[in-house]
Amino acid sequence: MVEWEYNNYLMVVKVLNDFLSKLDSQCSCVLQQRIEIRKLRQGEHLILGFSIGGGIDQDPGQNPFSEDKSDKGIYVTRVTPEGPAEVAGLMMGDKVMQVNGWDMTMVTHDQARKRLTKKNEDVVRLLVASLLCNTSPFVQTEFAI
């Protein structure tokens, strides 16, 4: 098993255990994962197959995916079916935190788009945060590995 994948798994299990212990509160848990997307060449364009929304120059209140309506981060708003992004595991609603090491939490919309569409890069490695569902209170199980 690849080391870092296992660590991610452990982290998620821990997080899940943590919030399960809070049965009354509606908390949601966020999974951070690294997604590598290989761009698809289409003539002279390299496409990733998803759309982004958000940015520090955008109105955060209109972001349907964010938990916090003042979050000006970059969110994935659409994922092309069968596209490179979907195949790599990107989901609609994910928040993009980093792209190839570049921060995406404090960028304008256009900066974000540019960082994703660099012509000399074939692969983008994203750090995304995905929202797990809010649990219903009656989940009782505790998890152990």
Next chain:
Amino acid sequence: MPMDRYADMEDKLRILEDLNMMYIRQIALSLQDSDIQKKIDHEIRMRDGACKLLAACSQRDQALEAAKSLLTCNTRIMAYMSELQRMKEAQVMQRVARRSDGTRSSDAGPMDDRLPCKGKVAISDLRIPLMWKDTEYFKNKGELHRCAVFCLLQVGGEIHDTDMVMVDRTLTDICFDNTIVFSEASPGFELRVELYSCCSEEDYSAGSAPRKLASKLSSSLGRSAGKKLRVAMDPGACSPTSNAGAATLLLPGPAVAGPKYHLLAHTSLSLSHVQDSFRTHDLSISGNEECSYWVPLYGSVCCRLAAQPHCMTQQMMSGCLKVKQLGGDPPSWRNVYGVLKGTNLFCYHRQEDMEANVEPAFTIAINKETRIRASEKDPHSKAQSICISNQYGGEEVTHTLSTDSREETHRWMEAFWQQFCDMSQWKQCCDDLMKIELPSPRKPALVTSKQGSLYHEIVIDTSDDISTVTDILTRRMQELELRSQLGTSPPWMSLFEESPGGPRTPRLARHSPRSPHRLPHSPLSSLRCPWPGLLSSDASLTSDSDSPCSTSPCSRHRGWAEPLSLSSPRFRPRTLSLDAKLSTLRGRGYGGVLQCSCQPPSSSSLAPIPAQCIPQATLSCSSSTSSNSSSEGSHSPSSLDGTPFSRPSSARRSLRNLRAKLDPRNWLQSQV
């Protein structure tokens, strides 16, 4: 019960207010000063209008603007009232003095009571730097603390307000573009600059926008309600925040529910601050971090304060003069038409020249360095002459002027003395004429609550549509089919093949956003990913095996070639509570996106609830207790036919809805 007390207070305040109004009107009548009375009446009408607007408006921006007008009207009323008060007192004092002396106070002597001329004072380009803490600035989560701010500028009885600016942590300075001109200011003026701010997050309006509701979902209800109560109960909230010194008169504003502005900072500017360029002045800040209306100010304000005394812009004196020509004996006199304006005495050949804007014959400087004296009576002429001496580069040049009559000479001397008085009072303003740009009457700029960005205007070409991408992919798949038959496969196929060393990310099992009717299936390949398969009973787990996953793609992957073993719709279980949230948001137009999001899977798969709700670990529980164990399941392949890939039509429709609802003009999205 707090609300009763509040209503009671409201009534009392209204009564007090009526009494005050009567009192004010009495004073105005007794002074027989209809001017101020008219002004007060006007302001009271404006204030009533603002109150009605405040009560009626539902939009936050409107309410803030109305509250601003209300504050300005209140301040003006207070200023007029204190003016009235002063006039009344002066009148009373005068009467008392007259009675005791028996004489009217006489007009003062020529020099003692010479009043300097008034002038125009203009303040423009106000800029107040802010000082956000870095934690505040870089924090992405958390409420965006927004405040509405504006400035109130007061010189004597003249009060002006600037436009309102919304401030949040993306701004580094508060800039007010207005140029405010006070037309009748004396050199001893005091320009009081007051910065008012109001937190713009309280929900005070009757109708709430959908956004507010959505944001309320994430914040606790008790907080905003508590804030509202606190504001309503604040006894100081009902009275206008500025006190124009009329201590005896209390003018409570009509108690209207709505945003209340609070004084955040103030400063006073006077003649010494006047300069023809930008200067920085200190601000006195009231309030602290705990206040809701707090905005972190750096502590200074930059502005351009210019003054134009009337003596610099208007003709103070004009008339016919006789100027002695230098040299020659007997001295000859030349008739000119002199105009005293600013720091010069312009001498024209004739009066008509001046009106025609022809260049003057010559100009005599009248400034701080000039010395003017009346010479002794010339034995030849009856009138005194005036000698004006200037230093021109070390050389003293004297002009001698004379007029036809003594009265005329006297008038000219008066004018010169007045000029000197003005210049001594206005000091640096008389060195050079400062430019004041009058704000041109223009339509008020449309203020959008969103930060204006060029990108809002960018129209995304329909050719950038998502469907074109998928169409291209379809075509490629068809190509691929053909090519695979020929034995070659395009390089990007590797995306969809398992690559032994390649990093694969663990994937959450989540619901596909596309079509709810798709069958869940194992997302995994032979990845050494510990993530098990899925939620439904069909879930299968893959193990660490080298062979490609035996699970076949679901119907969606019809077009892919055999070696494809990769993921497919992932399913995210949604609980009822989240669905309820989604449906409320959906009703408000966000639904376009969320509609396509998953429905809860079929009831059969809801049964193992623990398994449902927590994707991976649960599954590892239900299907295998540890990720280490390699358990395999088989997945009944859905029909795998060789038809070329085509997106199900329902997905296309939903995507069209999506596109319509996610109109780029609302919130920009880019395809990458």
